[in-house]
Amino acid sequence: MKRSEFIKVLGLGTVGLMTNGIFFRPAYSKDPTKRIKNWAWITTDLKIPDDDWLRKFAVMRHAGIDAILPEIFNSREAYYGSQHLPVGGEWLERIIPLAKKEGLEVHAWMWSMPCNIPEIYERQPEWYIVNGNGESSVVKPAYVDYYKFLCPSREEVHEFIEKRVKELAQYDELDGIHLDYIRLPDVIIAEALQPRYDVVQDREYPEFDYCYCEVCRSKFEDQTGIDPLELDDPAMNEPWRQFRYDSVTNLVNDKLVPIARKHDKKISAAVFPNWEAVRQQWMVWDLDAFLPMLYHNFYHGDTEWIKYHTHKGVTALDGRVPLYSGLFVPELNPDELQQAVQVSLDAGAGGISLFHANAMDGNHWESLHATLRSVPVD
C-alpha cells in the first residue's frame, strides 16, 4: 500500500501518523518473533458471569489485545485452586477456557514478595524484611498497610514463592506466569505519590531502605566483612546496593525461571522504570518478556516520558527479549492512549500492556482498535 492510500484508509492526518518523525514498524511481520503483541492486566473480579467475560474478551481481541493477565494472587488470597494459600475462588479455572475461546493467551498475574496472609505473618514474622532502623515490615510497613514484604535472601521464602509458581505451572492451558511486586519496597517512591504519603524523599532514608534482617546482614558480611548496619551512608555503598539487587535477581533466575521453563510456560514480570529505587535489576533477568509500568502520571510525565523510558528499557535489553510498555489507562483519555501506543511502538516496544482492562471504556477500545489497525502489514 502506498503511503497516501494508507493515510486515507486510516482517516488520520500526517501529524498523527508521523509523530516524532518515525513511522510505525510492522505489526504483523512474517517473522513471528517480530510480531507486535498487546496485553491487558485484569484485576480480580469474581462476580462477572461467563457470558459477560466472553463479550469482554471479544472486544479486547477485536481491539488488538493478544494476551490477558488475570490477577490470581493479591498477597492475601489465591483465585485458583491453590493447595497452600487461602483460596478466594477458582477464577483462573473459569477464565482460561473463556479466554481461549476468543483466541487470547492467558498469563497468570501473581504478586510475589508482599504477603498479607495472617497465618504467615503471625507464625513466621522472621520471614519479613527489616528496614534500616531495624523495624520489621510486619510491624511497621512503609507507606501502606499491605507493604509487608518477604525477605528475598531467605530459603524458606524462596520455597514459599516457588510453590505458587509450581502450582500455576500445572495448568496445561495456561501460557505463562507473570511476576508482579518482584522487588523490595520503594526506597524513594515516585515523586507524584510522595505528597499522598506525606513524605519528602530527597535522598534514601533508613525508614524506607530494606533489607537489614539478620540473614541479609550476615550473608553480606560473609561476602565483604562489613555489617551493613554499620555503614555511614548505605546508599553510597555500591556492593551493598548490588547485594540487594542480586538477592531478587537470584530468586528470579535461579528459582522461578527454571520452574516455568521445565513446564514449558512463558515467564514475564511487571517492572519499574526507576529500578534502582525498588532494587529490581530486571535487565539481567532471564525472562521471556518485560512489562515496565510506565505510569507517567506517577512521575509527572507525559507521552514523551513514556517514549523515553520505553527506549531506555529496549536499549537495556539489547534486543534479547521484547519489552511491552505498560500504560496507565485511568490517566489517558482515548486520544492520549493512541499517542501513548504510538510513541511506545516508535521507541521499539514489542507492543503495549494496558493497566488495566477494567479501566477501558468503549471509546478507549475504539481508539486502541483504530491505532493498532493503522500499523502497516509488511
Ligand SMILES: [Zn+2]
Ligand atoms: Zn533480609
